[in-house]
Amino acid sequence: MQKQLTGFLCLMLSAALLTGCGKQESSAVSDSSAAPSESSISAVSAADAETMTDHAAFNEAVFEQVCRNIRVADSVMTVPGTLKDCGSHFSAEFVLLDEKNSILTYRLLYDGTKIGFVNYDGAAELDQKELETAEFYSVFFYPKDDGIQDITVGGVSVSDPPDKVPEVFGEPTEYELDDDGFGFRLYQLSDRHYLKYTQSDGKMYKIGICAHPD
Numbered sequence: 691m692q693k694q695l696t697g698f699l700c701l702m703l704s705a706a707l708l709t710g711c712g713k714q715e716s717s718a719v720s721d722s723s724a725a726p727s728e729s730s731i732s733a734v735s736a737a738d739a740e741t742m743t744d745h746a747a748f749n750e751a752v753f754e755q756v757c758r759n760i761r762v763a764d765s766v767m768t769v770p771g772t773l774k775d776c777g778s779h780f781s782a783e784f785v786l787l788d789e790k791n792s793i794l795t796y797r798l799l800y801d802g803t804k805i806g807f808v809n810y811d812g813a814a815e816l817d818q819k820e821l822e823t824a825e826f827y828s829v830f831f832y833p834k835d836d837g838i839q840d841i842t843v844g845g846v847s848v849s850d851p852p853d854k855v856p857e858v859f860g861e862p863t864e865y866e867l868d869d870d871g872f873g874f875r876l877y878q879l880s881d882r883h884y885l886k887y888t889q890s891d892g893k894m895y896k897i898g899i900c901a902h903p904d
Contacts (some may be wrong), residue, residue: 701829747860748877748885755902756844756885762800763840769829769901774822782808784815796821798829805838806831809900827882828900833893843897844885852889859885 761766766778773780782796785807791900794810810816816824831841833848841848845858855875856862863884867873871891878884882902888895 714778715740718883748806748863750879752844752859753877753879753885753901756899759842759844760807760899761842763838765800767829770825770827770898770903772823782821784821785804787812787815789813796826800838803838804834805841825903828898830896830898832896841897843899846887846897848894848897850894851892851893855887 754831757769758763758766760769763779765779767776767780779801781802783798783799785795785797787794792811792813794812794816796808796810797804798806798808807830809828810815810824810826812824831843831848833839833841839847839849846854846855860878862875863878864876867889872889874886874888876884876886882900882904884900886896886898886900890896
């Protein structure tokens, strides 16, 4: 059953990447009257702050700050980034290769505990040396009750209620929620630069960030 569930999640992730990173038209970020929260932009420089407007809670400056504000337990990740930069707690296991789009998906582990997936550009599985220094451009965290709960992306934790997301970032670019309680909030700058917070049954189901180098 565990192998079937893992395979299903990998297929879902692969499909999301095909539509989310380079395979769809870019969407403009929706205007919002909400101001950016201090938790998401506290370290934005004065120069970056000048790019913000009163009607846009999520913009490029906020996104860049979130890319530098990904925390797993006592470690800090950046996207794009490498396993070597992340530190010795992190490792990765090969999952699948999308040959058509040259996308490599690896399972991400923290001290041996599965916490999500990272993606690389590539046409073949990386050897161990390459894996340490290759640059991943996206990370997707899948919180589990028996997993690591101390994971935050832009000040939003995997253990937070989904409704905290708009409190931090304002109105999303796109929001969907079906009758079964499954849905997502997408904050998008382009098809290769976005945050996506997915929920299921009132809990955080997945947090993803994609920052593909142009």
